Structure formats: C-alpha cells, structure tokens
Amino acid sequence: MAxxxxxxxxxxxxxxxxxxxxxRCRLPTSSSTTxxxxxxxxxxxxxxxxxxxNVWWCLTRCAHNIDNVCIDALSVAIRGDTLTRSLxxxxxxxxxxxxxxxxxxxxxxxxxxxLVQGISIQGILPAAQDDAGRRxxxxxxxxxSPVIPADAIEETVPGNIRKxxxxxxxxxxxxxxxxxxxxxxxxxxxxxPKFVHALLVDVQSDAKPLRFCSERLxxxxxxxxxxxxxxxAPLQLVADMATLLGTYGKGQSFALIFExxxxxxxxxxxxxxxxxxxxxxxxxxxxxxxxQSVVLTxxxxxxxxxxxxxxxxxxxxxxxxxxxxxxxxxxxxxxSRGPDQVAISSKFDCRGDKAVVRxxxxxxxxxxxxxxxxxxxxxxxxxxxxxxxxxxxxxxxxSLLLERKxxxxxxxxxxxxxxxxxxxxxxxxxxxGAIFLCVARGKVAEGIDFDRHYGRxxxxxxxxxxxxxxxxxRARLEYMxxxxxxxxxxxxxxxxxxxxxxxxxxxxxxxxDYGIMVLADKRYVRADKRNKLPQWILELMPEANxxxxxxxxxxxxxxxxxxxxxxxxxxxxxxxxxxxxxDVRRLAEKDKVRTTELAxxxxxxxxxxxxxxxxxxxxxxxxxxLVDYLGAVGATDFEDEAMQVLEETEAQLRAP
Amino acid sequence: MNDDDDxxxxxxxxxxxxxxxxxxxxEQIQEDPRTGRLKSLAAVTQRARxxxxxxGVRGVRRGMxxxxxxxxxxxxxxxxTDWSPSRGEAVxxxxxxxxxxxxxxxxxxxxxxxxxxxxxxxxxxTLNSSPRSHCDALATAVAGGCYGDASLENGVRLAAAVLxxxxxxxxxxxxxxxxxxxxxxxxxxxxxxxxxxxxGMRASVVGIDAxxxxxxxxxxxxxxxYAVATGEAHFGELLAGHVTPPPTVGDGVPPTLIRxxxxxxxxxxxxxxCFDDNLAARRVGYVCPRCxxxxxxxxxxxxxxxxxLVSSPHLARSYHHLFPRR
Numbered sequence: 003m004a005x006x007x008x009x010x011x012x013x014x015x016x017x018x019x020x021x022x023x024x025x026r027c028r029l030p031t032s033s034s035t036t037x038x039x040x041x042x043x044x045x046x047x048x049x050x051x052x053x054x055x056n057v058w059w060c061l062t063r064c065a066h067n068i069d070n071v072c073i074d075a076l077s078v079a080i081r082g083d084t085l086t087r088s089l090x091x092x093x094x095x096x097x098x099x100x101x102x103x104x105x106x107x108x109x110x111x112x113x114x115x116x117l118v119q120g121i122s123i124q125g126i127l128p129a130a131q132d133d134a135g136r137r138x139x140x141x142x143x144x145x146x147s148p149v150i151p152a153d154a155i156e157e158t159v160p161g162n163i164r165k166x167x168x169x170x171x172x173x174x175x176x177x178x179x180x181x182x183x184x185x186x187x188x189x190x191x192x193x194x195p196k197f198v199h200a201l202l203v204d205v206q207s208d209a210k211p212l213r214f215c216s217e218r219l220x221x222x223x224x225x226x227x228x229x230x231x232x233x234x235a236p237l238q239l240v241a242d243m244a245t246l247l248g249t250y251g252k253g254q255s256f257a258l259i260f261e262x263x264x265x266x267x268x269x270x271x272x273x274x275x276x277x278x279x280x281x282x283x284x285x286x287x288x289x290x291x292x293x294q295s296v297v298l299t300x301x302x303x304x305x306x307x308x309x310x311x312x313x314x315x316x317x318x319x320x321x322x323x324x325x326x327x328x329x330x331x332x333x334x335x336x337x338s339r340g341p342d343q344v345a346i347s348s349k350f351d352c353r354g355d356k357a358v359v360r361x362x363x364x365x366x367x368x369x370x371x372x373x374x375x376x377x378x379x380x381x382x383x384x385x386x387x388x389x390x391x392x393x394x395x396x397x398x399x400x401s402l403l404l405e406r407k408x409x410x411x412x413x414x415x416x417x418x419x420x421x422x423x424x425x426x427x428x429x430x431x432x433x434x435g436a437i438f439l440c441v442a443r444g445k446v447a448e449g450i451d452f453d454r455h456y457g458r459x460x461x462x463x464x465x466x467x468x469x470x471x472x473x474x475x476r477a478r479l480e481y482m483x484x485x486x487x488x489x490x491x492x493x494x495x496x497x498x499x500x501x502x503x504x505x506x507x508x509x510x511x512x513x514x515d516y517g518i519m520v521l522a523d524k525r526y527v528r529a530d531k532r533n534k535l536p537q538w539i540l541e542l543m544p545e546a547n548x549x550x551x552x553x554x555x556x557x558x559x560x561x562x563x564x565x566x567x568x569x570x571x572x573x574x575x576x577x578x579x580x581x582x583x584x585d586v587r588r589l590a591e592k593d594k595v596r597t598t599e600l601a602x603x604x605x606x607x608x609x610x611x612x613x614x615x616x617x618x619x620x621x622x623x624x625x626x627x628l629v630d631y632l633g634a635v636g637a638t639d640f641e642d643e644a645m646q647v648l649e650e651t652e653a654q655l656r657a658p
Numbered sequence: 659m660n661d662d663d664d665x666x667x668x669x670x671x672x673x674x675x676x677x678x679x680x681x682x683x684x685e686q687i688q689e690d691p692r693t694g695r696l697k698s699l700a701a702v703t704q705r706a707r708x709x710x711x712x713x714g715v716r717g718v719r720r721g722m723x724x725x726x727x728x729x730x731x732x733x734x735x736x737x738x739t740d741w742s743p744s745r746g747e748a749v750x751x752x753x754x755x756x757x758x759x760x761x762x763x764x765x766x767x768x769x770x771x772x773x774x775x776x777x778x779x780x781x782x783x784t785l786n787s788s789p790r791s792h793c794d795a796l797a798t799a800v801a802g803g804c805y806g807d808a809s810l811e812n813g814v815r816l817a818a819a820v821l822x823x824x825x826x827x828x829x830x831x832x833x834x835x836x837x838x839x840x841x842x843x844x845x846x847x848x849x850x851x852x853x854x855x856x857x858g859m860r861a862s863v864v865g866i867d868a869x870x871x872x873x874x875x876x877x878x879x880x881x882x883x884y885a886v887a888t889g890e891a892h893f894g895e896l897l898a899g900h901v902t903p904p905p906t907v908g909d910g911v912p913p914t915l916i917r918x919x920x921x922x923x924x925x926x927x928x929x930x931x932c933f934d935d936n937l938a939a940r941r942v943g944y945v946c947p948r949c950x951x952x953x954x955x956x957x958x959x960x961x962x963x964x965x966x967l968v969s970s971p972h973l974a975r976s977y978h979h980l981f982p983r984r
Contacts, residue, residue, distance in 0.1 A: 372839075373868070374870045431871075432848075432872070433872025434841065434843075455871035566869065568886065
C-alpha cells in the first residue's frame with residue numbers, strides 16, 4: 003500500500019512527504035476507529051503535531067465514520083454529576099490558588115504578564131518565528147482549544163478573566179447557570195444563539211471571555227503545576243462547552259438539547275445537557291484548507307455521494323475498487339424468509355412476533371449445523387438481543403444451539419465482553435466451535451476482527467438502524483434536510499447499511515480467508531437498501547442469492563464451504579490476486595523511467611526559465627506536471643525540495 | 659489399462675439404475691466456444707484422479723513398512739442421511755475398500771482400527787496384517803450405530819499409544835476419517851497433537867463437506883495431508899490416495915537390519931490348531947522358522963515369538979516403494 007500511495011503521488015508530480023500514518027494504510031477493509039491527520043486534537047485518534055513543513059496530502063483510513071467523528075469532535079454532553087464534580091474541582095482550584103498566592107506569588111504574576119502580552123497561551127514558544135510561518139506553526143502545535151484553528155481567536159485574553167480568582171469566579175457563574183437550566187423536569191431543545199444569550203445575561207458578560215475558557219483553564223492548570231490533570235476533566239468539559247458556545251453561538255449549526263431522563267427508561271432520572279454539532283462539515287473544513295489533497299479511504303464508504311453532501315465538498319476523484327480474487331472468497335446472502343415462508347425482520351412491529359423470532363433462531367441453528375468453527379451474529383441493539391434471547395430460551399432454541407456450538411454473548415460491561423471474546427477464541431481454537439452474539443453498534447463490532455476460523459460466517463439479524471426517536475438524531479436530520487438536501491429516510495438507511503457493511507467486513511481479512519455473510523431481514527431485498535452495500539459485496543452476490551429462505555441459504559452455504567475446502571492452487575493466483583516477481587520488476591522499471599523523465603523535464607524547464615523569465619500562461623489540465631509549471635514561472639525553491647522528496651521516495655521504493 | 663484400474667470402483671457403485679446418483683451427463687462434454695467442437699472431459703478427470711492417487715510425486719522414496727491406525731468417526735454427525743444409506747455406512751464401505759487396497763499395496767504393513775463414538779475412542783482391532791479381521795470389526799462397529807460426540811483428542815491419544823512401541827524403521831501414520839464439524843474433548847487436544855508431532859507420527863485427515871480448523875492444524879503440525887470430500891465418490895478417491903505410502907521426509911531412517919522369516923506353505927496329514935486363527939484346526943498352513951508355530955495366514959507376526967513372517971512376492975510388491983522405478 004505504501005508503494006501504491008507513492009505511485010499515486012508521483013504520478014501527479016507533486017512533491018510529497020509521507021507521514022507514518024499514510025504508509026500504514028491497507029485495502030480494502032479496515033477495522034478500528036478513524037485515525038486522521040488533523041490539527042484538531044479532539045478528533046479521536048492521533049493528533050499529529052509533527053506536521054511542520056510542506057505536507058500536501060492527508061490520507062485517512064476507515065473514513066466511513068468520518069461524519070460521526072466530526073460531529074463528536076465538536077459536541078459536548080454534560081451530565082448532572084459532571085456539574086457537581088466540576089464544582090468540587092473549582093473548590094480545589096480556589097484552594098490551590100489561595101495557597102500559591104501566599105507561597106509563590108510570582109508564578110501567578112508571570113502568567114498574568116504572559117496573558118497581557120499574548121505571547122503564548124500555554125507558555126510554549128513555537129519553533130519558527132517569522133510572521134507568515136508563525137501563524138501556521140501555532141496551528142500545527144497541539145491546540146488547547148476544542149474549536150477548529152480557523153475560529154480560534156488570535157487576540158489577547160480579555161481583562162475580566164486574566165486574574166486567576168476572577169476566572170474561577172466566572173466559571174462558577176457559568177456552572178451555576180447551567181445547573182439552573184438543568185433543573186427543569188421537561189425536555190428543552192433550543193438553538194445555540196438563544197441559549198448563549200440567556201447564559202450571557204445571567205453571567206453578566208459578553209461572548210469574548212466565553213471563547214477563552216478552555217485555554218485559560220489549561221494555562222491555569224499548567225501554572226499551578228497540577229500533577230493529576232485527569233481529575234479536572236469535568237471542569238475541562240464545562241470549559242470546553244463554554245468555549246464552543248462562545249465561538250459558534252451565533253450560527254444555526256449547533257443545538258442544545260436537555261433531557262431529564264432517557265426515554266427508554268423513564269423512571270430513572272438522568273439529566274443530560276448536550277451541545278450538539280449538527281454540521282459535520284465544520285470540523286472537516288480545516289483539513290480541506292490545510293492540505294492540498296485529502297484522500298478518504300475505507301472499505302465501506304458507500305454510497306459515495308452521501309459523504310460529499312454531508313461534508314459539503316465536491317470530490318475531484320471518486321472511485322470504487324473491487325478485490326482482485328482468484329476465487330470468490332465471500333458468499334453474501336440475503337435471507338428474507340424462514341422455512342415456513344414467514345418474512346423475517348427486525349422491524350419494531352415484528353419484534354414480538356413468535357414466528358419471526360423462531361425463524362431467526364432456526365436460521366442460526368441450521369447455520370451452526372452447517373458451518374464449522376466460529377459464527378458471529380449481530381443484533382441491532384442490546385434490548386432487542388435480550389428480548390430475543392429470552393424468547394429463544396422459552397422455545398428451547400438455545401439448547402439446540404448449545405448442542406452444536408458453545409454460545410457467547412456480548413454485554414454492555416467491557417470486562418464481561420472481553421472475557422466472553424477470549425473464551426470464544428479459545429473455543430474456536432480447541433475445535434469445539436462457538437457462536438458469538440453481539441450488537442451491531444457495540445464495542446466488538448467497532449474493533450474486533452473475526453478472521454480465519456474465528457469467523458466463518460457472520461449473520462446480521464435485522465437492519466441496524468439508529469434509535470430514531472433520539473432528539474439529537476432528529477435535530478441532525480432536520481438540519482441536513484434543510485441545509486444539505488438529504489432526506490431523512492435516505493440518511494437513516496445509509497447509516498444502517500454502513501454499519502451493516504462494517505459488521506460483515508469483520509470476517510474476511512485476507513485473500514486466503516473466506517466467509518459467509520448473511521443479511522437476515524426482508525428489507526435488504528429492496529433495491530434502495532441493497533444498492534447501498536459496498537461494491538465488493540454486491541459484485542460477489544448473484545441475483546440468485548437475494549431473497550432466499552433459510553433452507554436454500556443453508557444449502558448455498560454448504561456448497562460454498564465445500565468449494566472453499568478444496569486446495570488452493572498457489573500458482574494460479576499470480577497475475578490475478580498476487581503479483582509475480584516479474585510483475586514487480588516490470589513496475590519498478592517503469593518507476594525508474596518515470597523519475598528520469600521528470601528530472602529531464604525539470605532540466606528543460608530550468609533552461610526555459612533562464613532564457614524566457616516572464617511567466618508563461620500555461621493551460622493546466624490534470625496531466626500537466628506541476629513541477630513543470632512551477633519551473634516555468636520560476637519557483638525554484640519548491641523544485642529543489644520536490645526533487646529531494648522525489649529522491650527520498652525513490653529510495654523508499656527501492657528499500658524493501 | 660487405465661480403465662481396468664477404475665473398473666472395480668465403478669462396478670461397486672453401479673447397482674440399480676434408480677439407486678444411482680443423479681448423473682449430469684451433459685457435464686461430461688465441453689464445447690469449445692470458438693470452434694464449437696465437443697470434447698470429452700472423461701480423459702481429463704481420469705488423469706486428475708490418477709495424479710491425486712499418487713499425490714503428484716513420482717520417483718520419490720517411500721516407506722516400505724507402514725504401521726497405520728485408521729480412526730473412523732462414528733459420532734452423531736455420521737448418522738446424517740445425505741449420503742446413502744447414511745454417512746457412517748458409506749464411510750465404512752469406503753474404508754472397507756481402502757483396507758483391502760491397503761494390504762494389497764503394502765503387504766508387510768500393519769493396520770489398527772479405532773472408532774470415535776460417544777466421546778470415547780475404542781480400539782476395534784489391534785495392529786495386525788489381516789484385512790479380514792479389520793473389515794469384520796468395522797462392520798460390527800457400524801452395525802452398533804452412530805451416536806454421541808466425536809473426541810479427536812481421545813482418538814489421537816489412543817493411536818499414539820498403539821503406535822508407540824513401533825521401532826523406527828516403520829513409518830507410523832494415523833489416518834482420521836472425520837465427518838463432523840467439531841470435536842468434544844476432555845483435555846487439551848493441541849497437547850495430544852504436539853505429542854504426535856514430537857514422536858514423528860504423521861496424521862492425515864479426510865473430512866466431509868467443510869474445512870475444520872482443528873483438523874487442518876493436526877495435519878499441518880504432523881506433516882500429513884488434509885483433504886475434504888465433496889461427495890461419496892470423491893471420498894473414496896481421497897481415501898485411495900492414501901493407499902500408496904507417503905514420501906519419506908528427510909534422510910529417513912539410518913539403515914537397520916530387520917529380522918524376517920520366510921515360511922513355506924506346508925500341508926499336514928492331519929489338521930492342527932492354528933495360533934493366529936482362534937485355534938481353528940487346519941491342514942494347510944505355515945511353520946514359523948524360529949519357533950515352529952503353526953500359522954494360518956501370511957504375512958503375519960508370529961504369535962509366539964513375534965517374528966515378522968512374509969513371503970517373497972509380498973516383499974517384491976513393496977520393493978518399488980523403497981527403490982522407485984524411474
């Protein structure tokens with residue numbers, strides 16, 4: 003993959019420096035959460051602070067969840083106990099400030115002076131100091147602020163929060179206001195400007211101090227030399243919320259939702275105040291601005307135009323690649339009926355239907371009879387899984403399952419689930435065979451691979467829609483309907499199919515691996531859902547495998563397993579699924595020719611620039627060499643660097 | 659010549675026309691898309707079958723004296739009726755054919771039979787060179803029915819115990835016929851496999867319908883072969899592939915002298931009880947050259963003194979494995 007990326011970049015003629023993250027990518031499917039190169043630290047994964055210099059490409063893997071990651075990066079949820087804990091944190095800080103004032107007052111005085119001059123918030127001076135470079139370098143250093151760098155204010159801290167006691171008092175007023183708002187017994191849903199206005203009236207301030215809350219708190223924690231910064235996480239959360247409210251409080255992209263209890267469990271009081279970012283493109287904007295080219299890759303980005311709409315950008319290249327396989331190593335099936343021809347579904351109205359539940363059970367039992375080693379079954383939610391398991395127990399389906407394979411279940415508790423997973427693997431290793439029942443949006447579905455014998459078949463029981471009554475989701479759907487022109491039903495089914503594809507992709511991790519993928523719901527047969535599956539699944543699913551009943555599905559699986567158990571002819575793979583030595587040598591030869599061509603063109607351009615110094619208006623189409631163009635207009639510094647990076651890449655290619 | 663080799667197999671499966679499996683005669687010929695000419699695939703399939711039987715290696719030294727344990731799965735998975743009359747009986751008849759062919763090809767070798775049934779491994783017949791005793795024992799066992807779980811670990815341990823006292827000049831093999839998809843073991847099956855590998859015993863597996871991880875691990879660890887049969891005929895072919903001895907790995911065993919006896923066929927005026935035939939009285943038999951015991955069948959191991967008794971045609975039969983024809 004590293005080789006392929008270098009080829010891509012070279013073919014466009016742009017100078018490149020590959021970062022460690024970019025060279026680690028894999029095709030076609032990848033597990034694990036999104037890790038992306040971005041200068042916003044709150045995006046989960048890596049915040050690479052080492053991107054100094056001319057980095058032109060940003061390569062993101064597992065980008066199918068990127069809109070969720072962008073939303074989560076700019077959203078904050080505050081619970082009841084967060085506020086109580088933050089009050090406690092405040093008290094601790096007040097005490098610390100008091101003690102520091104008596105013992106080591108000049109530390110506070112230094113901090114005050116720094117804030118007045120506005121040299122640096124954290125007291126860390128950036129390396130490159132020239133004016134143009136400073137701005138970019140500060141943006142690259144890990145920022146203390148939860149907002150995107152373009153919106154981070156470059157002014158000095160306002161006077162009413164420069165002194166430590168004043169700042170703590172300001173925070174106290176903010177927390178009191180939030181606590182007051184959270185005392186209501188009913189639901190509150192407001193736009194951000196209204197909420198911010200009420201907050202500012204209560205706190206008797208304007209919006210500017212709000213914007214500095216996060217940074218000011220970090221600076222204070224550094225000055226007080228707090229060893230255990232994690233203990234102050236609740237207070238930092240409140241400060242983050244204040245900063246976000248101050249920065250984005252004017253637009254319509256944010257909403258505030260307060261729920262006194264979770265609707266599915268109305269008897270348990272659980273007040274949550276959520277600042278929800280509704281627009282996923284906000285967090286992506288700095289990435290698009292900072293890098294010249296951004297590549298989003300994933301095994302399950304589908305349909306691609308949905309991402310373009312949600313992140314509001316126009317892709318220059320949008321491609322979908324299929325796997326080059328010698329034999330069809332996956333067998334996707336859509337089962338829509340049970341043996342009694344009753345349609346099976348996880349729709350809300352079908353959930354209590356005994357016939358549907360029995361059909362799901364018998365599907366699993368018959369698969370357990372036909373498929374060796376490990377089977378993974380995904381349910382749409384924990385509550386659904388629990389209710390189905392209870393009904394299966396009454397119907398004695400669990401005992402039928404246990405006769406054939408051992409059964410392990412994922413629970414919301416992490417330790418229990420990891421124990422279950424560990425024992426599942428041991429059972430598969432010992433030849434006993436096992437079934438793992440887990441949830442499509444749970445921890446196991448996000449991170450764990452079930453390759454080789456750990457997952458010979460995966461069953462998706464139902465369509466994993468999100469909880470559609472959630473207010474946060476509703477707010478987001480409304481926003482997307484109004485601003486991006488995406489219909490609610492489209493987005494929900496896109497999200498569900500994306501999750502289903504992720505679950506299906508868990509079982510096959512290499513070309514020598516094989517697996518059966520069963521989608522068990524009648525709604526998958528419809529074209530609008532089926533077409534949202536990624537291309538590599540659709541290609542290997544013939545028309546005959548759509549809309550099967552249980553018996554037909556089991557016989558198709560048996561035939562598939564029989565075919566896969568036959569020995570693989572290694573030599574026949576060369577040329578189709580694997581590159582032979584001759585192919586690799588041929589490609590390396592082409593690289594060498596290409597680099598010499600580039601060098602020759604550069605020489606030619608240099609000579610042309612020497613003779614004709616005035617810039618030439620060149621027509622730039624995609625095939626033009628950027629180096630060539632810049633050479634013509636005399637940007638020699640860039641050329642040198644480009645040549646150096648090209649040589650580096652060449653050296654990388656030659657090295658194994 | 660080629661047809662003669664396959665005639666017994668086909669004759670056995672013929673029977674009545676309505677009992678035969680549905681035959682797709684249109685798959686026997688293939689049309690060349692460009693010219694439209696028809697080509698028979700029979701020759702191609704036959705050549706492939708022959709290649710499989712030899713496992714593709716010719717002119718390679720193979721073991722002459724084989725001590726093999728045939729482990730047959732008689733668990734509940736073999737009671738399935740997708741093969742006729744049931745999986746267990748079809749496998750038993752294929753094993754029957756295999757045993758006869760095995761002794762035909764390797765006369766001085768010995769075989770033992772183990773059954774996996776109800777979680778235990780039973781030794782159906784001890785290590786000996788009489789095909790009839792093995793076939794009888796197998797028939798009785800299958801008549802007892804297929805039920806319970808198959809325990810691979812117990813079968814492997816029993817086979818290892820049976821083969822443990824064998825001296826180094828014999829190739830020690832375990833051939834497992836496994837019809838299920840899982841094994842239910844009391845202990846650690848991987849430790850049992852490691853024990854086999856450490857002792858240099860080769861385990862091969864012939865499975866049915868799907869590739870099971872633990873079986874492929876067993877064959878890989880011990881240097882054997884794992885093949886999965888797609889149907890009854892294919893199962894018989896795969897089993898036939900084990901009739902020829904496996905190629906010797908590495909330098910083999912340093913040369914040793916093996917004491918063997920070559921008794922002559924004698925006819926007595928009056929019948930005399932035979933030691934290896936449950937003391938049945940016979941007039942015609944063999945006399946062990948060392949202890950002068952009266953033996954009914956040869957090749958055999960003398961019951962009294964343990965001397966290997968062979969006749970020269972048997973030795974000549976196995977000779978070409980040791981020194982392969984060019």
